[in-house]
Amino acid sequence: MDKDKIDKKDHILDVAEKVFSDQGFDGASTRSISGEAGVNMAMLNYYFGSKEGLFLAVFDRKINSFKDLLKDLGNDEQLSAWDKVEAYIDLYTQRVVNNNCFQKMLYQEMSMSKRGELSEKLSCSLMENVNEFHKILKYGIDRGEFNEDVDMELVTATIYGTKNFIINAPQLTSMMLGYDILDEKNLEEKFKPRIKAYQKALLKAYLVKENNKTQNTYPVYVK
Structure with missing residues (x-):
């Protein structure tokens, strides 16, 4: 595929990501997406074949690029298991906060059981990334760096769940944190360093x- 076709395809995916995020899968139409992207339906x-x-x-483009990063991280033999967990965090x-439009779209669809086949495809793809992270945790256990009784599933849920609560309940969490969580400057300067420091301190202790x-190696976040 030549560069012009790749650029056009990426442009359509960029537009589709925004439309799906704003309107959900059911509310979005391929006709509206083609119109906003400035391309014809043909x-x-x-x-893409269908909606x-x-x-x-849209989903595969995001998830596959992250999967490649995780594999490279997991295969880096110069890093300790804890270094890999820190890098993963x-x-x-960085990716989920900077791609909140995509995250909103993803969890909207995964929370709805009526589209079982689509939700299953999304979940199976995400599980590939979860498994790459579990390999890092197991690497630490096998090397004697991590505790043997680590609950890998709940460690993963802790990383995913903290972000999801903050980002997917913006009105509540903005009141709780004391600043607008949807403001890009707040996300970059306040939320991202805070959640990184918190998760690293929490998971290192566990x-x-x-x-x-x-001693004195836990990351510190100053409000």
Whole structure:
């Protein structure tokens, strides 16, 4: 595929991501997406086949790029298990906060059981990334760096769940935090460093064996 076609396809995906996020899967139409993207329906159908195909293409573009980063991180033998967890927290926070439009769209669809087949495809793709993170945790356990009784599933839920609560309940969490969580400057300067510091301190205390911890190494966030 030549560069012009790749650029056009990426442009359609950018527009589709925004429309799906704003209107949900049911509310969005391929006709409105093609209109906003400035392409005809024939081109959209040629690339993606259907609305579900377009939705999955938006999702796959995001999730596959993150999957590649996780594999590279997991295969880096120069990093300790804890270094990998810290890097994962940084990568995850950076990507999900900067792509909140995509995250909103994703969890809207995964929370609705009436589209079982679509939700299953999304969940299966996400599980591939979850499994890459679990490999990092198991690496730490096998090396004796992490505690043997680590609950890998709940560690993952802690990372995902904290962000989801903050981002997906913006009115409540803005009142709780004392600033508008939807404001880009607040996200960049206040929320991202705060959630990174919190999750690193929390998970280091839970994961790392006492004899492997060093004093004064927990990240500190100053309000």
